[in-house]
Amino acid sequence: MSKDRGLHASRRGFLALAGLGAAAGAVGAGGAAPVAAQATRARIVIIGAGAGGTALANRLVQRLDGATITLLDPRPDHLYQPGLSLVAAGLKPPAYVVSRTADWLPRGVTLIPEPAAAIDPVARTVATASGQRLDYDFLVLAPGLVLDYGAIEGFSTDLIGSNGIGALYGGPDAAAKTWQAARRYAEEGGVGLFTRPATEMKCAGAPLKHTFLIDDIAQRAAPGKHEIRYACPQAALFSVPIVAEKVRMLFGERGIATHYGHTLTAIDPGTRRATFATVTRDAAGVETRSDTQLDYDYLHVIPPQRAPEVIRQSGLSWADKWVDQGWAEVDQKTLRHLRFPEVFAIGDVAGVPKGKTAASVKWQVPVVEDHLVAAIAGGEGTASYDGYTSCPLITRVGRAMLVEFDYNNNLVPSFPGVIAPLEELWISWLMKEVALKATYNAMLRGRA
Numbered sequence: 060m061s062k063d064r065g066l067h068a069s070r071r072g073f074l075a076l077a078g079l080g081a082a083a084g085a086v087g088a089g090g091a092a093p094v095a096a097q098a099t100r101a102r103i104v105i106i107g108a109g110a111g112g113t114a115l116a117n118r119l120v121q122r123l124d125g126a127t128i129t130l131l132d133p134r135p136d137h138l139y140q141p142g143l144s145l146v147a148a149g150l151k152p153p154a155y156v157v158s159r160t161a162d163w164l165p166r167g168v169t170l171i172p173e174p175a176a177a178i179d180p181v182a183r184t185v186a187t188a189s190g191q192r193l194d195y196d197f198l199v200l201a202p203g204l205v206l207d208y209g210a211i212e213g214f215s216t217d218l219i220g221s222n223g224i225g226a227l228y229g230g231p232d233a234a235a236k237t238w239q240a241a242r243r244y245a246e247e248g249g250v251g252l253f254t255r256p257a258t259e260m261k262c263a264g265a266p267l268k269h270t271f272l273i274d275d276i277a278q279r280a281a282p283g284k285h286e287i288r289y290a291c292p293q294a295a296l297f298s299v300p301i302v303a304e305k306v307r308m309l310f311g312e313r314g315i316a317t318h319y320g321h322t323l324t325a326i327d328p329g330t331r332r333a334t335f336a337t338v339t340r341d342a343a344g345v346e347t348r349s350d351t352q353l354d355y356d357y358l359h360v361i362p363p364q365r366a367p368e369v370i371r372q373s374g375l376s377w378a379d380k381w382v383d384q385g386w387a388e389v390d391q392k393t394l395r396h397l398r399f400p401e402v403f404a405i406g407d408v409a410g411v412p413k414g415k416t417a418a419s420v421k422w423q424v425p426v427v428e429d430h431l432v433a434a435i436a437g438g439e440g441t442a443s444y445d446g447y448t449s450c451p452l453i454t455r456v457g458r459a460m461l462v463e464f465d466y467n468n469n470l471v472p473s474f475p476g477v478i479a480p481l482e483e484l485w486i487s488w489l490m491k492e493v494a495l496k497a498t499y500n501a502m503l504r505g506r507a
């Protein structure tokens with residue numbers, strides 16, 4: 060059996076490991092038999108020590124003997140971002156998502172606490188913000204993405220938590236302040252307006268989770284006093300049709316109104332009015348574009364998301380896809396750059412059709428590891444990423460649906476026949492609320 064097939068054959072979803080809980084932490088790298096480390100003098104630079112960069116570094120130190128592995132990341136804190144949805148619903152404190160980056164890194168790698176400021180893929184160098192120049196043989200892009208708040212006129216992160224404004228993507232403080240605004244809304248009632256951007260985004264289930272959770276909390280706090288609206292630029296509630304249909308039905312049952320074709324462009328916090336660029340189509344399919352204004356008492360903002368500037372300026376982005384977003388031009392199966400084979404991308408920055416979740420990172424890291432180590436040995440890797448993406452979709456406090464899918468929009472449940480993917484279950488909630496973090500931590504250590 061090829062290594063590729065072996066990877067697929069042994070693959071269980073991200074959340075299957077969650078089911079194993081802490082036991083996942085005891086499994087060796089990938090659960091595979093130990094492999095002799097490859098002797099090498101290769102210089103490997105990893106940009107970003109978040110979910111992808113840290114997990115890969117932990118695996119590479121086990122696979123390579125003598126390599127120089129350098130990580131760049133200016134942020135001393137590691138953020139467990141799946142926990143932000145829980146913080147923004149008052150279910151976890153902000154500290155739940157924060158740890159120290161340095162505590163996750165293995166011996167044998169060097170962390171430079173600076174951002175990568177420029178990449179020259181022809182000269183194979185990375186410049187840090189202070190002007191240090193790093194030569195590399197292999198480069199891994201793992202800087203995540205940036206939140207483009209500036210694209211929403213009138214919005215400023217200072218507003219989060221006041222004037223009925225929430226924006227949970229901004230980190231632990233923003234998520235905690237989002238809960239302050241959302242709790243006030245739950246108690247007082249009125250119109251709750253929930254949005255998502257037109258760009259690709261990390262965890263596309265998170266805007267829905269926040270809508271469902273605040274609706275649930277609000278109906279218990281002050282029944283009958285709320286009108287919940289969900290406004291999205293797309294023509295469906297989720298990119299996977301069967302999931303979109305399920306969410307549409309749940310919205311219908313819960314009286315949540317949907318505004319398709321609505322892209323948030325401006326807010327007026329004083330009057331609590333949001334402006335959307337809207338697209339409507341008549342029966343003949345002719346589009347009309349205009350601005351529409353909706354009033355709110357609580358507004359949840361998720362700004363457009365893009366690759367960090369250093370990537371967009373590097374010449375490593377797609378030129379003919381996602382041109383306003385700048386995701387790295389990599390092969391969707393190998394995550395290897397299409398023009399610079401010594402460059403790979405992992406996680407949110409990768410220009411692939413799915414996969415901006417931590418669960419995806421878990422399946423991408425072994426693929427990059429395989430191709431990178433094979434290249435060092437002068438060969439070709441065989442592992443392949445199939446687009447696995449997962450986001451436990453919380454529908455109420457204590458209820459969630461396990462949504463896992465691949466590039467082809469196939470549902471790929473971790474527990475086929477045991478946990479139904481599109482049912483609102485307590486066990487699925489436990490996966491998200493309790494077990495996901497143990498699996499994520501095992502992944503960071505390179506053990507899952």
Ligand SMILES: Cc1cc2nc3c(=O)[nH]c(=O)nc-3n(C[C@H](O)[C@H](O)[C@H](O)COP(=O)(O)OP(=O)(O)OC[C@H]3O[C@@H](n4cnc5c(N)ncnc54)[C@H](O)[C@@H]3O)c2cc1C
Nearest residue numbers: 107109110111140141174175202203262406407416417418
């Ligand atoms: C609200 C929310 C809920 C989510 N829920 C889930 C969920 O339920 N399940 C799930 O699987 N995923 C979820 N995710 C998504 C998941 O957290 C991300 O997809 C994952 O963290 C991506 O990993 P990454 O390594 O690409 O980026 P990150 O983990 O964001 O790490 C990127 C790192 O790069 C660093 N960096 C940035 N720029 C530079 C630079 N120029 N130089 C050097 N370093 C740089 C940053 O400081 C950061 O440490 C959620 C995300 C959010 C925001």
